[in-house]
Amino acid sequence: MERLLSLPKLLVSQSGLAIDTAKQWSEQRRHELIDLFAEHVYGRQPLERPPGMTFEVVASEPCLDGKAICRSVHIDFAEGQGRIRLTLYLPAAIVASTERCPVFLLFDHGRLSAAADQHAPSSSFWPIEQIISGGYGTAMIAAEDIDPDEHDGFVNGVHGLFDSPDRPRASDAWGTIAAWAWGLSRAMDYLVTDPDVDGARVAVIGHSRGGKTALWAGALDERFAMVVSNESGCTGAAISRGKVGERVHQINSYFPHWFSENYKSYNEREDELPVDQHMLLALIAPRLLYVSSAAEDEWADPASEYLSVQQAEPAYRLFGADGLAAEPFPALDTPLYTERCGYHIRAGKHDLTEVDWTYILAFADGRL
Numbered sequence: 001m002e003r004l005l006s007l008p009k010l011l012v013s014q015s016g017l018a019i020d021t022a023k024q025w026s027e028q029r030r031h032e033l034i035d036l037f038a039e040h041v042y043g044r045q046p047l048e049r050p051p052g053m054t055f056e057v058v059a060s061e062p063c064l065d066g067k068a069i070c071r072s073v074h075i076d077f078a079e080g081q082g083r084i085r086l087t088l089y090l091p092a093a094i095v096a097s098t099e100r101c102p103v104f105l106l107f108d109h110g111r112l113s114a115a116a117d118q119h120a121p122s123s124s125f126w127p128i129e130q131i132i133s134g135g136y137g138t139a140m141i142a143a144e145d146i147d148p149d150e151h152d153g154f155v156n157g158v159h160g161l162f163d164s165p166d167r168p169r170a171s172d173a174w175g176t177i178a179a180w181a182w183g184l185s186r187a188m189d190y191l192v193t194d195p196d197v198d199g200a201r202v203a204v205i206g207h208s209r210g211g212k213t214a215l216w217a218g219a220l221d222e223r224f225a226m227v228v229s230n231e232s233g234c235t236g237a238a239i240s241r242g243k244v245g246e247r248v249h250q251i252n253s254y255f256p257h258w259f260s261e262n263y264k265s266y267n268e269r270e271d272e273l274p275v276d277q278h279m280l281l282a283l284i285a286p287r288l289l290y291v292s293s294a295a296e297d298e299w300a301d302p303a304s305e306y307l308s309v310q311q312a313e314p315a316y317r318l319f320g321a322d323g324l325a326a327e328p329f330p331a332l333d334t335p336l337y338t339e340r341c342g343y344h345i346r347a348g349k350h351d352l353t354e355v356d357w358t359y360i361l362a363f364a365d366g367r368l
Helices: 022-042 092-096 128-133 157-162 176-191 209-220 248-254 261-266 277-282 302-311 313-318 354-364
Strands: 054-063 068-078 082-091 101-108 137-142 197-207 226-230 288-294 341-346
Touching (some): 022 209, 022 277, 068 092, 082 176, 288 354, 341 354
Parallel strands (some): 101 137, 226 288
Antiparallel strands (some): 082 137
16 A cells, blocks of 8 residues: 555645644634635535525325334425425334434435335335434435536535626636535535434435535535545545546546636646545544545445555544554455554445445444
């Protein structure tokens, strides 16, 4: 794993100050890094929770042979114009008790969109019964409710609602990944109000482009107690410098709407970026972080994803927690868990599977 030797320094501030305490990290370095990622990579969100945003539980009924309660929730963030449909499953036994449930919030980018507002059959991508049987709730929101995954000139979705029509689009304006991350925080706004959800134990999870989204949402929104990136690759968990498979110039060419315009200036110039993705993972500290890869997913580059987890460890050490820096790259289907960080690489192709969920849920047990 000695692939990269010239990464930006995680624990040195913009002014050259060594960051050696959790207080310095939380009050200074963390904010610097968020600003750098917003300016150079993901773009700046123009607002947080919109004024007047409302929640409506439109259905709440038993399902899965009585083992779960399914709730359909409408999150209206712009009157008559913007709505996120959240589908939430909770273990019936916990709902019947006085306890509150930890929840995995899944960001979907087209695999499950038909599940909105109706009962969703369990699938390998979202194995609801497996999650429920583990004592967790699970929720899902869909990308299409927030922003279309197409280069439409940023006129539709939340960009069309909240960007100023009177000014040219700034070079650090939010891209689609940032818009989706904004939507995850709006889902979190609801989850912390649900009487059966433990708002202090919500994990956000995404696969591929959804994994990129989950990481940026988790970096920005510290209410997420656990952040899970599944095979997020380029501009997700994988370090950009020296990466194999998909690189910055390719992702900006194929998906020009995902990131800020500034990011395109680093096409084939990753070494000039003031940040790299280990810094994004470090922004999750000291909360729970889980990254997963697949052996046949060379495009995402598992070695660079794991290296990023290792290089994020210094931020966790500031809080007295170990990361995975001392662990060699693991064998297939042999998860590595420390107190706050986890990683696995499974056999197979680019996907989110029940095997991935099994390892992720095992890490969450006793931690989330």
